[in-house]
Amino acid sequence: xxxxxxxxxxxxxxxxxxxxxxxxxxxxxxxxxxxxxxxxxxxxxxxxxxxxxxxxxxxxxxxxxxxxxxxxxxxxxxxxxxxxxxxxxxxxxxxxxxxxxxxxxxxxxxxxxxxxxxxxxxxxxxxxxxxxxxxxxxxxxxxxxxxxxxxxxxxxxxxxxxxxxxxxxxxxxxxxxxxxxxxxxxxxxxxxxxxxxxxxxxxxxxxxxxxxxxxxxxxxxxxxxxxxxxxxxxxxxxxxxxxxxxxxxxxxxxxxxxxxxxxxxxxxxxxxxxxxxxxxxxxxxxxxxxxxxxxxxxxxxxxxxxxxxxxxxxxxxxxxxxxxxxxxxxxxxxxxxxxxxxxxxxxxxxxxxxxxxxxxxxxxxxxxxxxxxxxxxxxxxxxxxxxxxxxxxxxxxxxxxxxxxx
Amino acid sequence: xxxxxxxxxxxxxxxxxxxxxxxxxxxxxxxxxxxxxxxxxxxxxxxxxxxxxxxxxxxxxxxxxxxxxxxxxxxxxxxxxxxxxxxxxxxxxxxxxxxxxxxxxxxxxxxxxxxxxxxxxxxxxxxxxxxxxxxxxxxxxxxxxxxxxxxxxxxxxxxxxxxxxxxxxxxxxxxxxxxxxxxxxxxxxxxxxxxxxxxxxxxxxxxxxxxxxxxxxxxxxxxxxxxxxxxxx
Numbered sequence: 077x078x079x080x081x082x083x084x085x086x087x088x089x090x091x092x093x094x095x096x097x098x099x100x101x102x103x104x105x106x107x108x109x110x111x112x113x114x115x116x117x118x119x120x121x122x123x124x125x126x127x128x129x130x131x132x133x134x135x136x137x138x139x140x141x142x143x144x145x146x147x148x149x150x151x152x153x154x155x156x157x158x159x160x161x162x163x164x165x166x167x168x169x170x171x172x173x174x175x176x177x178x179x180x181x182x183x184x185x186x187x188x189x190x191x192x193x194x195x196x197x198x199x200x201x202x203x204x205x206x207x208x209x210x211x212x213x214x215x216x217x218x219x220x221x222x223x224x225x226x227x228x229x230x231x232x233x234x235x236x237x238x239x240x241x242x243x244x245x246x247x248x249x250x251x252x253x254x255x256x257x258x259x260x261x262x263x264x265x266x267x268x269x270x271x272x273x274x275x276x277x278x279x280x281x282x283x284x285x286x287x288x289x290x291x292x293x294x295x296x297x298x299x300x301x302x303x304x305x306x307x308x309x310x311x312x313x314x315x316x317x318x319x320x321x322x323x324x325x326x327x328x329x330x331x332x333x334x335x336x337x338x339x340x341x342x343x344x345x346x347x348x349x350x351x352x353x354x355x356x357x358x359x360x361x362x363x364x365x366x367x368x369x370x371x372x373x374x375x376x377x378x379x380x381x382x383x384x385x386x387x388x389x390x391x392x393x394x395x396x397x398x399x400x401x402x403x404x405x406x407x408x409x410x411x412x413x414x415x416x417x418x419x420x421x422x423x424x425x426x427x428x429x430x431x432x433x434x435x436x437x438x439x440x441x442x443x444x445x446x447x448x449x450x451x452x453x454x455x456x457x458x459x460x461x462x463x464x465x466x467x468x469x470x471x472x473x474x475x476x477x478x479x480x481x482x
Numbered sequence: 483x484x485x486x487x488x489x490x491x492x493x494x495x496x497x498x499x500x501x502x503x504x505x506x507x508x509x510x511x512x513x514x515x516x517x518x519x520x521x522x523x524x525x526x527x528x529x530x531x532x533x534x535x536x537x538x539x540x541x542x543x544x545x546x547x548x549x550x551x552x553x554x555x556x557x558x559x560x561x562x563x564x565x566x567x568x569x570x571x572x573x574x575x576x577x578x579x580x581x582x583x584x585x586x587x588x589x590x591x592x593x594x595x596x597x598x599x600x601x602x603x604x605x606x607x608x609x610x611x612x613x614x615x616x617x618x619x620x621x622x623x624x625x626x627x628x629x630x631x632x633x634x635x636x637x638x639x640x641x642x643x644x645x646x647x648x649x650x651x652x653x654x655x656x657x658x659x660x661x662x663x664x665x666x667x668x669x670x671x672x673x674x675x676x677x678x679x680x681x682x683x684x685x686x687x688x689x690x691x692x693x694x695x696x697x698x699x700x701x702x703x704x705x706x707x708x709x710x711x712x713x714x715x
Binding site: 090094393395397479 | 536542562566574576581585593594597
């Protein structure tokens with residue numbers, strides 16, 4: 077039995093070698109299908125991992141409070157009232173499960189230092205921002221109390237801003253022109269890298285909230301967002317409910333009115349994003365699987381042509397004493413070997429493509445043995461399924477008729 | 483082996499189609515061929531000689547009558563059993579050579595051994611030996627396209643004898659060759675018949691090729707018209 081299988085394998089390999097070009101074109105569909113499936117799944121896994129990594133770098137246990145309803149169909153954040161600085165104090169004093177509450181007010185402005193200029197996000201906030209955002213200082217210091225309360229013109233730079241404006245010179249103590257006022261650099265944030273949406277998290281400047289309100293925005297009471305960090309071991313849901321009730325009260329919302337603000341849990345965002353990516357991965361994988369199926373039909377097509385073309389050969393084999401099931405096995409193995417070879421080439425191709433794309437998109441490359449194995453076995457299965465009909469046709473030929481076939 | 487002939491046909495008929503369209507190719511053939519004989523079958527086209535060769539070669543079964551090959555009742559065998567009989571006892575040589583294209587002479591000759599499940603080393607050795615028998619030493623790795631017609635037919639003969647068959651069936655083996663190559667092939671067949679004792683049944687319509695045989699059977703209209711045996715030289 078093993079000898080027979082071995083012989084059939086040998087015959088199949090010889091047949092494939094005899095028609096190398098046609099064999100290659102035959103399996104091209106399977107090659108592309110397998111490569112597409114594996115690439116989609118691998119990139120999807122990489123993207124999921126990247127998002128979850130970046131969300132956790134955003135700050136653990138982070139809640140974000142924004143005015144307006146949660147964005148979604150038929151909802152709108154326009155017209156909703158901003159938060160006040162007094163909201164920060166209220167939340168801090170009434171909700172003890174929070175470790176830090178940071179107000180954020182900011183805009184995108186042009187920064188100038190020496191002869192360099194750079195557009196960057198400038199956020200007015202407090203030292204609590206460092207806690208909520210998981211930031212540490214690479215150099216310098218954070219804000220002093222009097223700088224925060226008096227709204228002095230001091231700032232802390234993100235690493236990208238430093239690179240763009242100061243190059244290799246230490247920026248600490250230097251002056252930076254922000255819009256139309258001058259600001260002293262007192263600290264430097266440790267670099268964090270790319271964010272969840274591909275944005276540069278280090279392209280940021282922090283200054284005391286009052287400074288930003290007065291000199292950047294021109295509104296001395298409002299803040300546009302609150303970032304809240306939970307204490308360790310505290311679950312988000314009850315705290316979010318507490319915040320909601322407190323804010324409804326402070327914003328004097330009547331019983332029948334909807335919230336005009338919303339609280340987001342970054343963990344929840346991560347899960348939502350990962351879920352979305354998983355869905356996309358599944359969808360693209362399914363599309364790729366269809367192309368794999370089409371590749372299989374290509375194999376069947378070529379095998380059928382091949383059976384017709386090789387009718388005489390089959391006649392010779394039958395006359396020489398090949399049994400029906402041996403001819404069947406030969407053609408079946410030929411189809412399986414072809415499609416499995418296609419699968420292997422596809423896996424190699426996907427490896428190259430994945431390595432290139434993950435490098436290009438700064439994504440982690442997560443080799444997934446499961447999908448590789450699955451794609452390989454599926455390609456072999458395609459060989460069996462689509463090779464069976466042509467093989468049956470070949471085996472059923474009458475040797476006399478087959479030998480006379482021109 | 484017993485005294486009974488290698489091949490014994492009794493009342494063999496073969497009908498193609500049925501009803502009004504039925505065509506009786508063989509109308510009752512009785513024939514004994516002893517082992518070791520070189521038989522030529524002649525006759526005009528449509529006389530049933532090819533049909534007879536197909537039946538003798540176990541490529542097809544008769545409609546009625548009995549065919550015993552070495553005391554095996556071939557007429558009762560099914561498709562698979564006939565294939566096994568071909569594999570172990572028969573060799574075929576065709577008019578059109580019927581070699582596998584783009585496949586070396588060596589691999590062509592090895593083909594029947596593959597189906598017998600022979601081991602690689604044994605297969606190679608037997609194929610080389612068979613090619614040597616037909617005078618093609620040194621041509622093992624040429625493909626049919628690189629060989630002349632005569633050489634291709636020699637490869638085909640090597641393929642037929644590599645399994646040391648009891649019976650070699652040749653269907654107009656010289657039909658596609660010029661006269662000189664034809665005579666060379668016939669001499670090769672005679673040598674195989676004399677030296678290895680292989681029984682040969684050959685269909686031909688060239689009288690000078692039939693002259694090489696020990697016995698000439700003429701078919702006409704599905705029946706044996708004449709059966710002439712001559713003394714071996």
